[in-house]
Amino acid sequence: MAGSQTTTTDMIGGQAAATTGRLLDVEDLHVEFRIEGGVVNAVNGLSYSLDQGETVAILGESGSGKSVSAQAVMGIIDSPPGFITGGSVKFRGVELLDLPETERRKVRGDRIAMIFQDALTALNPVFPVGWQIGEMFRIHRGLSRRESRERAIELMERVKIPSARQRVNSYPHEFSGGMRQRVMIAMSLSLDPEILIADEPTTALDVTVQAQIMQLLADLQKDTGMGLILITHDLGVVAEVADNVVVMYAGREVEKGESLAVYHHPAHPYTVGLMDSLPRSDVHTARLNPIKGSPPDLMHIPSGCPFHPRCPYAQEKCTVEDPPLFEVGPGRVSACHFWEEVRRDRG
């Protein structure tokens, strides 16, 4: 930002040079939705941090609060009914939750960008893709239509959309799913954000295309050094691309640590359950092994450990006492009273 006026965003930019690679600190984040009939506790204490060039995966089932937590970081939760009731989100040391909306908007898109699961619905159907990518330059950089169009073409080439110049005026429905996701990525990268939040970027795509998109994200991350927050329910993706992982259940973190370590030696029964419900090529079983029961109603989260109704390790203690985060290894925590047994069983 060629900052002429002193704004908070400029301040963040000023600090960028001074500080080390720490981009984001989320601490004890709480989000609730106040709807008719009660309060939905969507996020109940989530903490993680993100460094430059690092990838953090947030893993969980539908309704575990992973997307909501990302929206809270972006500041795009509809309020009402959504309210951030506690915690802090610090971007380069500046508390985002306290920023006024106008300052916040300068951070969005410019410093922290986000891509969505279904690129077809995440692109405006009545405008050409080039117009939509260029919109970023017109809003945040004040470029003219012609300049922004040129920049849009460059970006489309950067995300490897073939014959970008010819396709800049095509509409979203004229692209395939994978190409649309590339357009989304081009939009989000337009202003060189420092953090990219990818909310299930590959869920709506074919397996082969998924791999290409993940590869593209990894390449772009290497080029730009941006931090990537990957929201996913796919443990395989996590193990491949993420440095660290936060496993969420019922809006809270249940296990956290370096992703390969978590993948190979899970220390929470929920993580174990997630792994067992994956189809595996090395073990032949007749059936998949899903986690029994269904995710809890976030209006009525079970007492004690929220996972106890579905947990094979659950005992009396679990129904009354909410497990704290136990340190289970270097930089690893697990919210399970019986993590040692889980650990032992997984050998």
Add this chain to the structure above:
Amino acid sequence: MTDFFDPHERQSDDPDEEVGASLPGTPLAVEAIEAEPAMGREGSLYADAWRQLRRRPMFIISGVLILILITMAIWPGLFTRADPRSCHLEDSLLRPSRLHLFGTDLQGCDYLARTIYGARVSISIGIIVTVTSTFVAIVLGSVAGYYGGLVDSIIARITDVWFAIPTILGGIVILRSLFRVRGLLQVSLVLIVLGWPTMLRLVRSAVLSVREMDYVDSARALGVSDLRIIRRHILPNSLAPVIVYATITVGVIISAEAALSFLGVGLQLPSISWGLMISTAQNRILTAPHLLLFPGLFLSTTVFSFILMGDALRDALDPRLR
């Protein structure tokens, strides 16, 4: 990575074949290859709808009728040489003849001329009322739908109360009690005041559904301002039903004006309006049926054309109906 490029795209050898099929925009894509900078060109939806419309009999018929009626409203002299206000009492209540194609009325005025001049009032009121109430509805409806919460509750409740007033009844009360002279402007004003709630509800619900779309979240996540989101992302995507309904509304308003005039609370003589003509004709239905027939025919044709046009637009603008 180029091998990933989906070979199914751009394969349509025959662009015409694609119209109305699952890839309705393909011909556009072909155009886009010869792209001149056309950023901001709006809507494959609308371009597509236009291609659809051009070949629809319903659209062509109603379009021609509406064009004729609008021409009639602007230049009535093109359709008749007679002056609707020069009347000869000795010619009172003549049946249609070669001299007076539609006959004459009680005062001996040429009925063809009066019928044609009547189009001006009806069409003006229809268009003035529709455009104004649509504008009000778009502004308030998008604010209510987009921001939700308290603003929405206030706007929505006021609309509901307003909505509960029946148009004709409300029109009678307001016109009788407030205006001593009732001309085109007074009647339009009353119909605007009574007409916007329905339109607002429509805009609001369209905005509500579009607001939930991911591209709105995505625009917000990329730091786009609210005003721009409403203008660029929400309105272009929620206007289709509004356009359809507005077209139908023109017809409905025209008939509402006629109804008010018929009941004696709308336009007053010496205005020339179909409603007034029908109202005067009611006492002589048996002796001079032509007095009812011609304005009635014109009125229903006009209303019919606008409603037909609305239907044609709906078919073209709603891809699910194709």
